[in-house]
Amino acid sequence: LIHVHVTAIRRHGAIDGYVALIRDVTREEKLQRARRDFVANVSHELRTPLTTIKSYVEALLMSEQDPETREQFLHVVEHEADRMVRLTEDLLQLSGLESGERSYQEVQVDIVQWLDRAERRFALSAQSQGVQLQVEARARGCLWGDADLLDRLLDNLVSNALQYTPSGGRVTVCAERDGGCLRVTVADTGIGIPAEDLPHVFERFYRVDKARSRRRGGTGLGLALAREIAERHGGRIRIDSRVGEGTTVVVSLPLEEGGCL
Numbered sequence: 112l113i114h115v116h117v118t119a120i121r122r123h124g125a126i127d128g129y130v131a132l133i134r135d136v137t138r139e140e141k142l143q144r145a146r147r148d149f150v151a152n153v154s155h156e157l158r159t160p161l162t163t164i165k166s167y168v169e170a171l172l173m174s175e176q177d178p179e180t181r182e183q184f185l186h187v188v189e190h191e192a193d194r195m196v197r198l199t200e201d202l203l204q205l206s207g208l209e210s211g212e213r214s215y216q217e218v219q220v221d222i223v224q225w226l227d228r229a230e231r232r233f234a235l236s237a238q239s240q241g242v243q244l245q246v247e248a249r250a251r252g253c254l255w256g257d258a259d260l261l262d263r264l265l266d267n268l269v270s271n272a273l274q275y276t277p278s279g280g281r282v283t284v285c286a287e288r289d290g291g292c293l294r295v296t297v298a299d300t301g302i303g304i305p306a307e308d309l310p311h312v313f314e315r316f317y318r319v320d321k322a323r324s325r326r327r328g329g330t331g332l333g334l335a336l337a338r339e340i341a342e343r344h345g346g347r348i349r350i351d352s353r354v355g356e357g358t359t360v361v362v363s364l365p366l367e368e369g370g371c372l
């Protein structure tokens with residue numbers, strides 16, 4: 112997108128020439144559009160569970176239900192509330208990470224336990240989706256880092272992999288030593304990402320296919336947050352993908368002083 116601004120230069124009342132200002136506003140325009148889409152998407156993502164919660168609470172208030180129905184309704188409310196908590200956590204974490212406000216608590220994080228926790232969190236949903244989830248810790252020892260953030264990093268990558276992998280596919284998570292760093296690979300056999308989108312997927316708000324992403328509850332924050340967390344730990348993240356074949360995300364995190372950069 113190009114903005115052109117033309118001004119006539121006059122001398123003694125007569126036009127003597129023109130000055131044309133040509134500015135490429137593609138980037139700005141894209142960013143602005145991304146922001147607008149993002150706000151719309153977040154609002155939508157928050158409104159959907161809120162509407163559900165409201166109607167279930169109304170039903171609970173309006174009539175007497177048997178205890179079983181009551182409990183079912185309350186579970187729906189809890190589930191929807193959890194969704195909203197996750198979304199707002201992503202938003203807060205991202206803005207906190209960026210402004211450096213969030214306190215960063217560095218502890219020793221055991222690699223095997225870190226992967227185990229992720230496996231336990233996702234085993235059920237992988238199973239119900241018909242996707243095989245394989246988690247393999249080929250490295251022992253500890254990372255120095257913020258345990259919550261590191262959990263979140265794996266969560267975002269594994270949940271993407273599961274989200275974009277149809278039934279019958281496979282998601283593998285593997286951690287191995289690579290010199291002074293730990294290399295964590297999250298690979299899937301899913302739908303993949305078109306080459307032209309690949310350089311942008313770490314940008315905030317960026318979603319490859321809006322319709323598809325919204326249906327799946329995406330906000331375009333997952334990978335942006337994953338990158339922030341990796342960098343905050345002195346690491347790096349990269350992505351490789353082929354449409355129809357699958358996606359591989361590799362995170363390198365320093366195990367030692369000096370790390371892997």
Ligand code: ADP
Nearest residue numbers: 271272275318319324329330331332333334358
């Ligand atoms: P979202 O909340 O939309 O998943 P992300 O930042 O996590 O946002 O990812 C950005 C976009 O990258 C997604 O909308 C999706 O289109 C694409 N993407 C991310 N991970 C994968 C994957 N494993 N397979 C296919 N597409 C992916």
